[in-house]
Amino acid sequence: MAVAVVTGASRGLGRALARALAAEGWSLVLDARGAEALGEVAAGLRSPVVALPGDVTDPEHRAGLIDAARSLGGVDLLVNNASVxxxxxxxxxxxxxxxxxxxxxxxxxxxxxxLVQAALPLLREAGGRVLNISSDAAVEPYETWGGYGSSKAALDHWSAVLAAEEPELRVWWVDPGDMRTAMYAAAVPEDDGSGRPLPEEAAVPALLELVNGGARSGRYAVSGRSAKEWGR
Structure with a gap:
């Protein structure tokens, strides 16, 4: 059974993707800062799951995530979704x-x-996949999004370098598109987000298509229910 590590899995896109992967039979290691919310997500899944609350900036917590994945069989997919x-x-x-x-x-x-560095031996062994959740703010100069966008631009760049350095892996950095999430509500509280789709309606089908189809490494953007390679 394939094993995925998903960070930021207690809400929004991380939660929706974890549920979708579990429905396809993946074993999961889930991370989030909120123990109660993460436990509720894990309790609703039928696949083997290890839920480890903690902060991804904590080296001991990251080591615990990889140890848990090893106990389930390795790391076939690492999803870096947690963001601030x-x-x-x-x-x-x-x-x-x-x-x-x-x-x-x-x-x-x-x-x-x-996390990639810690998981790399297991990823190499599995011929695994790294899915980094990015943003259109990484490439578009939206007013007020400069801090967040700068961080995602840096994420994009090292993802591209990793793809060049680890050609046996699949490395995807993906703009999931507009979604109705708690993060967006916190970013722009004057916008109720009612016109935006939920993550499971738009982004998750496209991300599953990437994961299941073994698309080549690269930057992708969700369009409709598919992920299109950037610039194509």
Missing amino acids: LGAEPLVPLAEHPLAGFRQALEVNVVAPLA
Whole structure:
């Protein structure tokens, strides 16, 4: 049975993707900071699942995630989904708290790379896959999204380098598109998000298509219910 590690799995896209992978028979190692919410997600899944609450910036927590995956059989898929905005609500760069900017870099850039490094022996053994959740803010200069977008731009770049350095793996960095999530509500509280689809309606089918189809490494953007390679 294939094993996936999914960070930020207690809500939004992470929760929806974990549920979809479980429905397809994946064994799961799930991470989130909120123990209660993560436990509720895990309790609703029928696949083998290990739920480990913690902070992805904590080296001991990251090691625990990989150890748990090893106990289930390895790492076939690593989903780096956990993210922070750096400021809630979003603010212009002139007002952006530097502590929040550092936190966004630590959570959105450094921690995912650290998890890849920890999982790499198991990923190589499995010919595995890395799915990094990015954003259109990584490439578009949206006002007030500068801190978050900068972190996702850095994530995109090291993802591309990793794909070049590890050609036996599949590495995807994906803009999941507009979604109705708690993160978006915190970013732009004046927008109720009612016109945006839920993650399971739009992004998850496209991400499953990538995972199941073995698409080549690259940057993808969700369009409709499919993931299109960037620039194609």
